[in-house]
Amino acid sequence: MKNLHLYVLSLMLTVVGVTLCAYKVQRLGMPLSPTDQTEVWTVEARISFSGRNRAAKVDFFYPSAPPGFAVIDEDFVSSKFGLATETEGVNRKALWAARNVRGSQSLYYRIVLAEERSANRTRTEPKPRYPEVPEFPEPERSAVFSLLDDVRSESADIASFTRELLQRFNDPTPDEDVSVLREATDDTLGRVREIQQILAGARIPSRVVQVLRLEDGMRQGTLQPWLEVYNGSEWLSFDPATGDGGFPDNYLVWMSDDNPLVSVEGGNPATVEFSVARSNREVMGVAQQRARLIDSSVLEFSLFSLPLATQNVYKTLLTVPLGAFMVVLLRNFIGVKTFGTFMPILIALAFRETELLWGIVLFTTLVALGLILRFYLERLKLLLVPRLASVLIIVILLMAGVSVVSHKLGLESGLSIALFPMVILAMTIERMSMTWDESGAHEALMAGLGSLFVASLGYLVMNNEWLSYLIFVFPELLLVLLALCLLSGRYTGYRLSELRRFRSASLPKQN
Amino acid sequence: MPSKLAVRLRALGRFAKGNPPIVMPWTLQRMGLLNMNRRNADYIMRYNKRKFYPLVDDKLQTKRLAVDAGIAVPELYGVIEIEHQIRDLPDMLEGRTDFVIKPAHGAGGAGIMVISGRRGKKYIRASGVIISESEVNHFISNILSGMYSLGGMPDKAILEYRVKPHSIFDAVSYQGVPDIRTIVFRGVPVACMVRLPSRMSDGKANLHQGAVGAGIDLVTGKTVDGVWLDQVLDMHPDTGNPIRGIEIPEWDKLLELAARSYELTQLGYLGVDVVLDRDHGPLVLEYNARPGLNIQLANQMGLLGRLQAVEKLEEIPESAEARVELVRRLFGQPG
Numbered sequence: 001m002k003n004l005h006l007y008v009l010s011l012m013l014t015v016v017g018v019t020l021c022a023y024k025v026q027r028l029g030m031p032l033s034p035t036d037q038t039e040v041w042t043v044e045a046r047i048s049f050s051g052r053n054r055a056a057k058v059d060f061f062y063p064s065a066p067p068g069f070a071v072i073d074e075d076f077v078s079s080k081f082g083l084a085t086e087t088e089g090v091n092r093k094a095l096w097a098a099r100n101v102r103g104s105q106s107l108y109y110r111i112v113l114a115e116e117r118s119a120n121r122t123r124t125e126p127k128p129r130y131p132e133v134p135e136f137p138e139p140e141r142s143a144v145f146s147l148l149d150d151v152r153s154e155s156a157d158i159a160s161f162t163r164e165l166l167q168r169f170n171d172p173t174p175d176e177d178v179s180v181l182r183e184a185t186d187d188t189l190g191r192v193r194e195i196q197q198i199l200a201g202a203r204i205p206s207r208v209v210q211v212l213r214l215e216d217g218m219r220q221g222t223l224q225p226w227l228e229v230y231n232g233s234e235w236l237s238f239d240p241a242t243g244d245g246g247f248p249d250n251y252l253v254w255m256s257d258d259n260p261l262v263s264v265e266g267g268n269p270a271t272v273e274f275s276v277a278r279s280n281r282e283v284m285g286v287a288q289q290r291a292r293l294i295d296s297s298v299l300e301f302s303l304f305s306l307p308l309a310t311q312n313v314y315k316t317l318l319t320v321p322l323g324a325f326m327v328v329l330l331r332n333f334i335g336v337k338t339f340g341t342f343m344p345i346l347i348a349l350a351f352r353e354t355e356l357l358w359g360i361v362l363f364t365t366l367v368a369l370g371l372i373l374r375f376y377l378e379r380l381k382l383l384l385v386p387r388l389a390s391v392l393i394i395v396i397l398l399m400a401g402v403s404v405v406s407h408k409l410g411l412e413s414g415l416s417i418a419l420f421p422m423v424i425l426a427m428t429i430e431r432m433s434m435t436w437d438e439s440g441a442h443e444a445l446m447a448g449l450g451s452l453f454v455a456s457l458g459y460l461v462m463n464n465e466w467l468s469y470l471i472f473v474f475p476e477l478l479l480v481l482l483a484l485c486l487l488s489g490r491y492t493g494y495r496l497s498e499l500r501r502f503r504s505a506s507l508p509k510q511n
Numbered sequence: 512m513p514s515k516l517a518v519r520l521r522a523l524g525r526f527a528k529g530n531p532p533i534v535m536p537w538t539l540q541r542m543g544l545l546n547m548n549r550r551n552a553d554y555i556m557r558y559n560k561r562k563f564y565p566l567v568d569d570k571l572q573t574k575r576l577a578v579d580a581g582i583a584v585p586e587l588y589g590v591i592e593i594e595h596q597i598r599d600l601p602d603m604l605e606g607r608t609d610f611v612i613k614p615a616h617g618a619g620g621a622g623i624m625v626i627s628g629r630r631g632k633k634y635i636r637a638s639g640v641i642i643s644e645s646e647v648n649h650f651i652s653n654i655l656s657g658m659y660s661l662g663g664m665p666d667k668a669i670l671e672y673r674v675k676p677h678s679i680f681d682a683v684s685y686q687g688v689p690d691i692r693t694i695v696f697r698g699v700p701v702a703c704m705v706r707l708p709s710r711m712s713d714g715k716a717n718l719h720q721g722a723v724g725a726g727i728d729l730v731t732g733k734t735v736d737g738v739w740l741d742q743v744l745d746m747h748p749d750t751g752n753p754i755r756g757i758e759i760p761e762w763d764k765l766l767e768l769a770a771r772s773y774e775l776t777q778l779g780y781l782g783v784d785v786v787l788d789r790d791h792g793p794l795v796l797e798y799n800a801r802p803g804l805n806i807q808l809a810n811q812m813g814l815l816g817r818l819q820a821v822e823k824l825e826e827i828p829e830s831a832e833a834r835v836e837l838v839r840r841l842f843g844q845p846g
Contacts, residue, residue: 332548335547381646381649383652383653383656384656384657384658384663385656434658438621439719439720440720489552490552491552492546492548492549492552492553493536493546493548493549494536494539494540494544494546494548495546495547495548498539498546498547499533499534499535499536500532500533500534502534502539502544502808503532503741504741504742504743504808505534505538505539505807505808505813
């Protein structure tokens with residue numbers, strides 16, 4: 001194949017660019033659009049207890065990779081206590097210790113979470129052993145087995161089995177078996193444990209999970225037990241009160257075990273209160289913070305690691321390739337005539353400051369005035385370089401003049417003319433007047449209008465909030481742009497303008 | 512004389528009558544019309560090595576090489592390289608009253624002044640306009656400062672023989688000198704046209720300035736129909752004389768001249784501009800490493816077919832005569 005090398009190169013560039021971009025979107029949760037906001041929950045656990053004038057140790061479980069959430073930030077406030085953290089199975093545990101503890105004490109744990117609906121919520125760890133069938137005393141024993149038989153006959157797998165069991169167990173008008181079983185206990189945790197026992201009767205592994213319902217403004221929340229059963233490959237969660245599967249949104253899994261949430265050694269038993277607040281944050285900030293937590297080197301070497309002022313420079317600079325690619329399209333596929341290849345892009349950059357309409361007005365005014373003066377200079381028969389310098393000086397004088405006049409008139413937009421690239425303007429005026437002389441006013445005006453058109457379009461593309469955001473956050477997309485430019489470099493088809501240029505190729509003869 | 516505007520208006524009127532404003536790409540494809548992107552990517556970049564460009568871009572160098580190779584060119588009278596030499600102009604001319612001033616690195620026919628005589632201290636331009644010595648001097652210094660050169664680099668001014676156009680084109684040109692453009696691909700001429708100045712083109716042989724382009728049949732050396740702006744026509748818009756059927760004198764010599772230019776320039780895709788001089792016959796005026804596409808319109812024929820035919824050849828004959836022979840063999844069949 002003729003351009004195989006080029007195709008392979010472009011493909012590689014595209015793959016690298018897209019892969020990096022996909023990694024940042026998928027793994028780091030960087031959003032593809034700038035206005036995305038996400039809900040952020042701040043959960044604070046306050047552990048209070050009173051000391052007994054001696055050394056005290058506090059063990060406290062805190063969330064570890066809760067499903068449906070991304071941990072953005074967490075910290076501990078422990079005053080004089082020493083803090084150590086450790087991982088215990090799938091849970092994480094904070095160990096506070098202090099030598100002489102007296103009076104009432106408060107320890108704080110704070111976690112900031114972002115919702116992550118798209119994330120994979122499957123929980124597979126740890127792999128449990130299959131429980132032995134417990135020794136139930138009568139009459140429980142026959143109640144359990146008769147209930148299990150009923151449930152088994154109306155279910156297909158472990159998920160439906162559990163759901164059916166929970167529904168029967170929670171039936172407001174329970175049958176005899178369930179009544180017997182429900183008599184044993186009244187509180188929720190006790191019931192969940194009872195259900196665990198019944199499930200063990202069918203040799204289904206299960207565990208208690210402690211969840212916190214997140215509600216904005218909640219001040220004294222507590223954990224509630226939730227049920228999870230193991231189906232051989234993953235843990236399935238069920239609302240123990242209804243049998244509904246899964247964790248509802250806004251339910252935070254705090255720990256996966258039946259252990260006490262907090263235990264105190266050398267002090268009175270502790271109480272834990274949860275307070276919750278919700279806020280909205282920009283997704284980008286969240287993603288950055290997250291990447292910092294999971295220690296991703298991608299962000300370490302991204303443009304975000306630069307000082308803010310430099311970042312802003314790059315925000316502008318990175319849009320230039322977009323403009324350049326647009327020029328490629330307009331020139332090689334459409335066939336628009338312009339003065340200079342990338343001159344319109346520089347004009348478009350200037351338009352960023354002036355806004356489009358004012359940019360066009362100011363540009364046209366400057367070029368028109370410049371052209372008139374340039375035609376006058378033509379009569380003086382100056383040599384090239386002095387003439388160019390003269391045009392440059394005239395352009396600057398005109399810019400200053402326009403600024404002063406518009407300021408006096410109260411048109412502040414006129415001031416932004418100062419940001420026009422004057423050398424480029426001078427060259428444009430020079431080339432336009434040359435074209436005017438050599439090929440006539442028509443050609444000159446067409447190319448002038450072409451330049452203005454490309455500049456305006458360039459402004460729209462380069463100033464597009466979404467595109468400039470995308471290219472700044474995912475600069476690797478420039479590789480894709482590069483690939484597209486390389487491919488365009490071998491486009492040998494007709495330009496749109498050629499369909500018109502060559503139209504006489506098929507015209508009949510006329511006289 | 513119809514103004515450019517009037518012509519455009521008339522063209523607009525034609526659309527209203529049902530002539531399409533554009534031609535469909537597949538139509539062009541079927542005609543084998545070479546386009547700009549393809550010319551650049553598949554021909555110029557592939558067959559023209561960049562290092563040979565300076566040779567054709569510098570007309571002075573071209574001229575000297577051509578003389579060495581025995582290719583006929585307009586005689587060189589002198590070269591002005593620095594501002595100071597402008598005052599030596601009369602000495603260089605050695606009393607000649609008609610001559611041409613042009614930049615060594617000019618492009619698109621810009622910056623060429625044709626002087627046909629003198630009146631006292633003043634010069635007479637080919638158009639009949641009388642200009643002063645200081646205007647000529649200023650013109651030359653503009654050339655030196657790079658006003659007409661690619662990229663505005665300082666340039667040299669060439670003084671050379673003013674071609675006296677062969678009378679064969681008198682009936683179909685308005686002032687100026689018609690020139691014959693041949694596209695030579697790998698040393699084989701593939702297409703040819705004559706550019707006839709019109710009143711609109713101001714005596715210049717430049718198609719987009721309004722000159723008439725008439726295709727020339729490579730085998731017979733006779734002109735076919737012409738194009739003028741957007742129209743196909745068979746008579747000159749100013750003189751009204753028929754364009755078709757003019758037989759170019761010394762045709763074989765002209766073709767051979769074009770074919771031999773390949774060895775000289777080493778450019779695989781080359782435009783050769785030749786003028787027919789009344790006294791000296793075909794003279795090579797200049798070479799072009801990026802010849803335009805309008806020759807296809809003048810011939811009402813796409814270039815691609817012929818280019819591909821030459822591309823398919825495994826071997827290109829070494830002698831120019833054999834390559835001219837090849838032209839007859841390849842493109843001999845009518846159509």
